[in-house]
Amino acid sequence: MKSEPDVYSIEDLRKAGSDHWEGIRNYQARNFLREMAVGDMALFYHSNAKPPGVAGVARICRLAYPDHTQFDTKSKYFDAKSSPDDPRWSMVDVEFVEVLPNYVSLQDLRDDAELEDLQVLRKGQRLSIQPVSRAHFNRVLKLGKSKTPVR
């Protein structure tokens, strides 16, 4: 799950304990949100950061439900075409799990042979919610917990 740390970082989630994941306005990303189950684990990715990369881990703690910001005319996520009868956009709640002791930068991800097929590494991909396989998840976690690069 991507977030710009200037807007909402893993530190913000750590302080909050848990929070809702608002503002997803892409159908594909929304569909991934709707497939999430309580207990699913997520990599918290800092996009538009210097450098971008995986900063921590979160856990889904509430199933997808309507994103209230779509009905808030004052919100930048307001969507006039969405109706409360048939909400277009969803959000889930996530809870803080950990800050990775070793930040895994995008370059680190690229440099790791086992992560070759990771979606976020594919050219042109922009989805802010992306599925990650168990093997990839565990690999990123391993990188994030080792003090020296894992080879």
Add this chain to the structure above:
DNA sequence: GCCAACGTTGGC
């Protein structure tokens, strides 16, 4: 700040 990639919009 640039720009490639990609999604959405809207005229036809």
Add this chain to the structure above:
DNA sequence: GCCAACGTTGGC
């Protein structure tokens, strides 16, 4: 249904 124009994402 096509596709040009436009907006957004996000790495660099």
